[in-house]
Amino acid sequence: MPTRTLTLAAVTGMCLLAAAACARLPDTDALIQRHTRQAARFENARGPLSAQKSAAIVAELKRKSGDIDILDKQIALEQAIVGSPLTLGNQVTLLQDGAATYAAMFAAIRKARNHINLESYIIEDDAMGQQFADLLLEQQGRGVQVNVIYDSVGAFNTPKAFFERLTSGGVAVLEFNPINPLSAKAQWLVNNRDHRKLLVVDGHTAFIGGINISSVYASGSATRPRGKATGNIAAWRDTDLQVEGPVVGELQKLFVETWEKQRGKPLADKAYFPALKVQGKDIVRAIGSTPDAPYSLIYVTLMSAIGNAEKHVYLTNAYFVPDPQLLEALADAARRGVDVKLILPSHSDSDVVFHAGRSHYLALLKAGVRIYERQGALLHSKTALIDGVWSCVGSSNLDWRSFLDNDEINVVVLGREFGQQMQAMFAKDLDASVAIDPATWEGRSPMLRVKEWGASLWQRLL
Structure with a gap:
């Protein structure tokens, strides 16, 4: 987001409200375990598909993608948690x-x-x-x-x-x-x-x-x-x-x-929900999150996808202020042999967010997560690619504010073909990035360490 020049009173008031907020991130492990395994279901332009046709779609996806397990586990889990359908024909x-x-x-x-x-x-x-x-x-x-x-x-x-x-x-x-x-x-x-x-x-x-x-x-x-x-x-x-x-x-x-x-005036009488036709072959799920829900659907979806990853987790994000559960999920994925790469900004329109994110680098690097900082541009993307078949793009940052305080909207796209486009985009950004070397980072200046420590004190508000 471009820098906002708010008045001191406005910023102070919002921070006090944030500090007083009682919202907490859910225990994702317990939440995921509570959802029983169910068969994946899909919809097309005419409505829900039969269990037999849905099973055939999953089988075909796995055949094209090398029988990656995430396509089976993650689809069913998202369905139970999010509720919105996976739709065909996009x-x-x-x-x-x-x-x-x-x-x-x-x-x-x-x-x-x-x-x-x-x-x-x-x-x-x-x-x-x-x-x-x-x-x-x-x-x-x-x-x-x-x-x-x-x-x-x-x-x-x-x-x-x-x-x-x-x-x-x-x-x-x-x-x-x-x-x-x-x-x-x-x-x-x-x-x-x-x-x-x-x-x-x-x-x-x-x-x-x-x-x-x-x-x-x-x-x-x-x-x-x-x-x-x-x-x-x-x-x-x-x-x-x-x-x-x-x-x-x-x-x-x-x-x-x-x-x-928000109690806007009644919308003018228009065809907001026309009959929709098949436009392509992409399988897509829309996910909206809002603080008045029991928990962030986007957050739990991402956490479950990282937990189900078998081969790689590639995240590109503008504002990285992770909570302890997200940190542990990334570290655990790296420890079990998943290739975890993060592309993060090399500079930001928010210094406090930038340094708060950097305060977590060392722990992630020690766990085997590889971190890169995008050069030559102010990174504002929010994307994820897991195992080459589960893609996510939207408005949600990897920070407390996106997961607890904001209305956000993302979509998940399933399939190897779109995943290859995401892979190419990630590779291009990777080529324009500089890797954070663990040894060099551990020897960074005391001034940077002080900035990180100070910024980390505010991370729940970011």
Whole structure:
């Protein structure tokens, strides 16, 4: 997320609320053990498939992927924990960096004929924000209903006039959990932030990932030489997905649920849930997390996938402030022979988050986890690839805030073909990264150690 310049009072108030919060991460081992083994089930555009057809799909997935056990264990476990279906018949397109993502978003928005639902943690009043505003207003003027959710903290520095212009043009705008308690329509929970990035067009095309609406993403990282940036513009490295097919209905449900939970005005009568057709061969599960649930579905899903990994765990993440269970899961995977690689930032827009994450390097390195820091760009991606067949992309960071305090949204894609695309992307980022050598890291300067120690004191709030 781009740096937010909040007032001291706002930051202090939010920190006090965070410190007083009683939310805790679940005991994932106990939670996973409580869910009994069940047969994997799938849905397509026409509804649930029979047990026989579902079993045949799992068998075919395992045949194509080398009979990797995670496809059997993880599918059934996710089904029990998350509840949302695995849907067949989707087309998932991997989008790297802002330029490619914005171009695809603009193309989809221009083709809209019924509605556009946009949910973003940050919407800046800059060149990119204005491009989005102009296009959304143009479509609203053509009779396409546009609905926008923005986060009150994420858009703290965006002038109200920006959103008033949208509202004046007919766009329905909703501020998520306003900082000002007098503006709150639902329960005032200022520490609960909407960190999701979701665009749904006409109920059949969706975009999700880590990219907010801001010009900082426009430059991208593809043309940056290793270790260098161009001029004074910092490159941002991020990842999004364009999804078409039946799973878009699940993503749409999450948008509508947020709108209703925040008590937005009734949505205009549009075809938000059209009949969806087969668009491709990708198998996808949508996962939404929110603090008012018993636990983070995204967190438990990731923990279970790491626990079921047999060959490798490849994580790329912008904000790495792991809790003890996640640390132990990564270390345990490495100790049992799984190739665990983490690509993390070499610099960040949040120094305290950056150093808090680094405070855990030594323990992970000693367990056999290999850590790399991405050079030449500010890393903002949130992706996971496990055993080459289980891929996850979304808005969720590997930190306490994402798992306890934020509304987040991720998707899981199953299959070797999409996994190969994720593998190629990971390899490209790895090539632009520098490995953290255990011996060198152990001999780092006392000043770095002090920064890490100080930042680690705040990690529950990050």
